Amino acid sequence: MQLPISKPYEVWNEEDLRYLCSERIAETQRLDYKKELKLDPPRERRELLKDVTSLANSSGGIIIYGIEESKHPDLGSIGSSLNPIRDAALIDIANRVVRTHISPALEVYFHSIPATDGGYYLLVYVPQSIFRPHAIVWEKRLDYYIRRNQDNFPMTESEVRDMYRDASNSQLTLKQRYMDLDTNNGQYPCWKVLSMPVVPGIELLNTLTIRGQDLTTSKYISMFGGSNILQPNVDYFEERRMGQNIEVLTRLFRNGEFLLSETFPTSAKYTIHIFELYQLWYSALRYFDELYEKYGYYGPLRIWLETRGLIYDNIQVGLEWGYNYQWKYKRDHILTWVDTKVEELIDPVEVINKLIRYFAQGCGADVTEQKLMEYETRISSYRR
Numbered sequence: 001m002q003l004p005i006s007k008p009y010e011v012w013n014e015e016d017l018r019y020l021c022s023e024r025i026a027e028t029q030r031l032d033y034k035k036e037l038k039l040d041p042p043r044e045r046r047e048l049l050k051d052v053t054s055l056a057n058s059s060g061g062i063i064i065y066g067i068e069e070s071k072h073p074d075l076g077s078i079g080s081s082l083n084p085i086r087d088a089a090l091i092d093i094a095n096r097v098v099r100t101h102i103s104p105a106l107e108v109y110f111h112s113i114p115a116t117d118g119g120y121y122l123l124v125y126v127p128q129s130i131f132r133p134h135a136i137v138w139e140k141r142l143d144y145y146i147r148r149n150q151d152n153f154p155m156t157e158s159e160v161r162d163m164y165r166d167a168s169n170s171q172l173t174l175k176q177r178y179m180d181l182d183t184n185n186g187q188y189p190c191w192k193v194l195s196m197p198v199v200p201g202i203e204l205l206n207t208l209t210i211r212g213q214d215l216t217t218s219k220y221i222s223m224f225g226g227s228n229i230l231q232p233n234v235d236y237f238e239e240r241r242m243g244q245n246i247e248v249l250t251r252l253f254r255n256g257e258f259l260l261s262e263t264f265p266t267s268a269k270y271t272i273h274i275f276e277l278y279q280l281w282y283s284a285l286r287y288f289d290e291l292y293e294k295y296g297y298y299g300p301l302r303i304w305l306e307t308r309g310l311i312y313d314n315i316q317v318g319l320e321w322g323y324n325y326q327w328k329y330k331r332d333h334i335l336t337w338v339d340t341k342v343e344e345l346i347d348p349v350e351v352i353n354k355l356i357r358y359f360a361q362g363c364g365a366d367v368t369e370q371k372l373m374e375y376e377t378r379i380s381s382y383r384r
Helices: 014-022 043-056 090-100 157-169 174-180 218-224 274-295 342-346 349-362 369-382
Strands: 031-034 061-065 067-072 076-082 109-114 120-126 135-138 141-148 151-154 190-197 236-243 246-253 258-263 270-273 300-308 315-320 323-326 333-341
Touching: 014 067, 014 076, 014 109, 031 043, 031 067, 043 061, 043 090, 043 120, 043 135, 043 141, 043 151, 090 109, 090 120, 141 157, 174 190, 190 274, 218 274, 258 274, 270 274, 274 342, 274 349, 274 369, 300 342, 300 349, 333 342, 333 349, 342 349, 349 369
Parallel strands: 031 061, 270 315
Antiparallel strands: 061 120, 067 076, 109 120, 135 141, 141 151, 190 258, 190 300, 236 246, 246 258, 300 333, 315 323
């Protein structure tokens, strides 16, 4: 369930908010409109806490203070008109309320947008939380809420219990979760890039109800230049492709761990070109982003990079076409990671730059900032 404005909330402006009203964009499970921000009398503060914790306990999202809503017979609550906030002190008060009346503590981001005729609009961005359920601490009691469609509801006892169970499962380290996954491609040498939701046990892809065709999106086709269908297994979908003696493996696990891997021939010389990796990893992460949004995960991610056996004498690394560096790394195995979030995979340049640096260091090559900027320019045609 994507947000209706496809750019980071930090750069939303008044024109974006006006668009929500003129196009009568409806509220969703991740988007909530509020005509005004009321924090007095104190009971009004509880409404702010209810809105924030409801988003954190579901898929995360944005609350916009300063948009008046109206009712549509088919769409429900829709954006109707702009109504700027005038009291500048409300931002600090709201921030203090959120920090002192939610347990466990929740990281919430406040972004103000100046209004043309004075005042401002307030965007409150609530990430999907790995520490949920979050409770409102109010008058010596704990209250739990969750958002469904356009409304907030009290959580049932079983919902609270299930969330606590999932939270306890998250105590298993991310590295252990990675090692427990079946990322084996059956061959060496190879590299692997895997995107892992930090929130555990979410079961994004049910192999019994989702078809391989549902996962073959336009970004997947553009990544591989074809339209083959991912085949279901018990716990994941998979596709293997052969080309120029290289096998490319795509594996999509039910809990949202998505793997892309390449294995290389051991019987003939082969050159790994850095920019080819840049293109492939960039396209893969954008495809993974599309699936996360399609199936409802918006939380933090860990992107793993693993190599095995790339010290083989025939495997070389090239920064430019035809200009090769012999593989110099003397260890058989590299495992590293980058922490990010789903929104950053819309245009994952920073993530890819970090992965490329790790990869190049592993082979003794030097990818300069100038070279990375050149790659960013060359990849710009892939950006949406």
